[in-house]
Amino acid sequence: MKAFIVRVLLIFIGAILLIQLWIFSSLVWWRTHEVDTTMFMRIDYWSDPSEPIIHEWLDYDDISDNFKHAILAGEDAKFIHHHGFDWDGIRFALERNNEQGEVVAGGSTVSQQLAKNLFLYNKRSFIRKSQETVATWMMERMWSKRRILEVYMNSVEFGKNLYGVEAAAQYYYGKSAKSLTREQAAFLAALLPDPKYYQDHRNDRKLQYRKRVILRYMNSTQIPE
Numbered sequence: 031m032k033a034f035i036v037r038v039l040l041i042f043i044g045a046i047l048l049i050q051l052w053i054f055s056s057l058v059w060w061r062t063h064e065v066d067t068t069m070f071m072r073i074d075y076w077s078d079p080s081e082p083i084i085h086e087w088l089d090y091d092d093i094s095d096n097f098k099h100a101i102l103a104g105e106d107a108k109f110i111h112h113h114g115f116d117w118d119g120i121r122f123a124l125e126r127n128n129e130q131g132e133v134v135a136g137g138s139t140v141s142q143q144l145a146k147n148l149f150l151y152n153k154r155s156f157i158r159k160s161q162e163t164v165a166t167w168m169m170e171r172m173w174s175k176r177r178i179l180e181v182y183m184n185s186v187e188f189g190k191n192l193y194g195v196e197a198a199a200q201y202y203y204g205k206s207a208k209s210l211t212r213e214q215a216a217f218l219a220a221l222l223p224d225p226k227y228y229q230d231h232r233n234d235r236k237l238q239y240r241k242r243v244i245l246r247y248m249n250s251t252q253i254p255e
Contacts, residue, residue, distance in 0.1 A: 090180040096215035103248040104219040106140040114170035176254035189229035
């Protein structure tokens with residue numbers, strides 16, 4: 031019995047180490063190569079293979095600075111200054127959630143969100159959050175802030191089977207993300223908390239309020255050069 035338990039533990043530990051090796055090797059490859067698919071994209075495709083994934087890569091310098099400022103104003107204003115985790119944001123989110131008795135706020139940074147999008151799934155769990163933390167730690171030490179933001183903008187979800195800012199700009203405005211105006215950039219950034227819902231509810235009051243807040247603060251965010 032004891033030998034069986036030891037064998038199971040060794041298999042479990044080996045599986046965990048293999049997952050870390052997969053994440054590490056993926057991050058090494060993606061330091062210099064385009065990210066053409068993520069775990070979120072795969073899950074969307076597996077759920078309905080008849081619906082194609084809409085995604086088009088755009089290099090960092092070809093994306094409007096308006097969108098870079100907007101995305102950080104909406105998702106992670108301290109992006110340049112932290113090392114993957116915004117402890118003040120996490121503390122604030124915990125306090126709000128405790129007050130409400132449910133999850134109403136998240137403290138995830140752009141780096142944490144990207145780690146989840148690339149390697150994990152959306153369902154909340156201790157295991158997922160733990161792996162997200164490890165992947166974020168690795169990413170912040172292997173990639174520059176510029177690269178993290180570039181991959182994030184190219185892989186984040188903007189609607190059903192719609193990934194990356196170029197695909198979103200073409201879908202919502204019929205133009206490239208290179209020429210997004212401030213208003214357009216703020217709208218796209220405002221979609222992110224619930225893109226599939228807002229895709230069909232573009233005049234939602236919460237969405238419009240969030241867009242106004244992003245417009246107000248986007249010029250004060252610092253973006254990677």
